[in-house]
Amino acid sequence: MAADLQTFPALVKLREFDAEAVEDARTFRGEVTVYIRPAQFIRTCEFLRDESDLKFSFLADVTALDLYPQEPRFEVVYHLLSLQNAQRLRLKVRVGGDDPHAVSAFSVWPSANAFEREVFDLFGIRFDGHPFLRRMLLPDEWEGYPLRKDYPTEGYR
C-alpha cells in the first residue's frame, strides 16, 4: 500500500503546524520521508512527539548518509515511531560538508544520546546541545570518520 503524501496524517498535521518547516516530502514503498529545515527542527520534533493524534514518542533510530561529493553533503536521518498509531515516519535534515553541524534531538528524545554519539563517531557530524559528544565505538585518538564515502574500506595504511 502506497502512502499518499497528500493525505498522510502526520504530514498534513505538520504542514498545518508549520508549512515553512517542511522542505520536501517523499514516499517509497509506503514509507514517508520528510525533509525538515534545520532552523525549525526542534519545535517540529516537539510537535510530532506531543500532538495528541500523532504521538511519535519513540525515537527508534538516528543515522546519517554521506552523499559525497554532493553538497549539502550529509543527511541526518531520524526514524520515529508512534506506539499509539503503529505508524512510522522518517525525518531528514540536510547538513553541509564543511564543518558539519546539526541540532541534537536529545532534549526531545533522551534516547538520541547514544544514536547521535554513534553518528558523530562514524560520520563526524557535531550535534549542538548533545550532553556527552565524544567517540563511542572508536578510540578517542582515531583519525577520520570511517562511514564517510571518502574513507577507504580498508582504512588508511
Add this chain to the structure above:
Amino acid sequence: MPITLERIPGHEERVILSMGPQHPSTHGVLRLVLELEGETVVRALYDIGYLHTGFEKSFESKTYHQGITLTDRMDYLAPLSNNLGFCLATEKLLGLEIPPRAQWIRVLLTELTRIQSHLVWLGTHAIDLGAMSVFLYCFREREEILHIFEAVSGQRMMTSYFRIGGLALEPPLGWLKGVQKFAKSFPARIEEYETLLTRNPIWLSRTQGVGYISAEDAIAYGLSGPSLRGSGVDWDIRKKEPYSSYEKFDFKVSTRTEGDVYGRYLARVEEMRQSLRIVNQAMEGLPEGPVKANAPHIVMPERESMKTSIEALIYHFKIVTEGFHPPVGEVYQAIESPRGELGFYMVSDGSPKPFRCHVRAPSFANLQALPRLIEGRLIADVVACIGTIDIVLGEVDR
C-alpha cells in the same frame, strides 16, 4: 584515554571503579565505570567499542547476497533473526513477494531462535545471581535447538540460511521430527526452570524491585522488546506491524507491569511459551510449495538446474559476479528480535551493493538505560541489571 568519571570536589572518599571489559558478568566486552560511595553506585557510565568491526562499512563493499553472512555475526545468539531482518529489508526494497512455505519456515525458525536466545539469557542471568543449575539445564535445551539449525542450514550458529527471495534450500527430509521432539519436551522444561526460580526466595530478593524503570522512561530511553514489555507497554512488532505472515499465527504478547528485573524475567519466560505455540502452529499448518521466489535475476538458481539449463547457468554467473540492481530508494524494516526492535535501514543507489545499510541494534539502544537502572543501587545489583537488559556485545559494537 578510556572513558572515566571525573571526581566531584568534596567527595574524594568515593571510589571510581572500572568494571570490565573482561569481567565475566558483563556478558561480553562491556566496560562500566562506577562511582561508589561505600557499596552504593552514585554515578555510572558505560564504555563500548571493544568489539567494533565496522559491519556497516563492510556492507557497502559487498553485494546484497554477500551481506547476509555479516548479519549472523552481529547478534550471534540470534543469527536467524538478523538474517530475516536483512532479507526482509532487501525484499522490501525490491518489492519481492516470498512464497508462503518460505515465510512459514522463517517464522518457525526465528521463533526457535527466540527460545534459544532466551535460554542463553536465562542461564547466564541465573548464574550471575548465583543459581548454577539453571545454566546447565538451559544450555542442554539450547543444544537441541542448535542441532535443528545444523540439520537445516549446516551450521549451528552462523546459519545464513534465509536468503533474499526465500531460503537457501529446502530443509532436509525428516527435519520436523527434531522440532516435534523438542516441542514435546520443552513445556515441561520451562516448568523446571520456573520451579527453580519463580518462587525461590533468593531469586525474589535479588530481582524484585531491582532495576525499576517506568513505562514513560522506558519509551524515552528507547527500550524495546521484553525490556519495554516488562514495564507494561504493550508493543510487539509481530502483532502491530506483522511481517512474514505473523498475522496468521495466534499468540499472546507477554506484558508485565512490574518494571523490575523480576517482571522482565517473567515476561521472557512467558515469551518462550508463546514462541513454542507459534512453532507448533507453524508445524501443523506448514504449506507446501517452493521455498524460493520466482525471480531468476535475483534468487540463486537450484544447483541441479544449472547442469541442464543454460539460462540458470547465465543467471547464476550474473548474480555471483555482479549481483542484482535494486531500484533507487530507501527502506526501513523492523522486526521483533529476541532483544527488541531490530531495524535495517537500507539505501540503494541502483548499484548491486547497498549505498548504506544501517542496523538499528536493540542491544545498543537498550544499553542506554543501564546507568539509569543502576544509579542509587548496590554494586551487587549491577550484574542483575546487566543481565536483565539482555545485551549482546557483538550487536552493540557492530
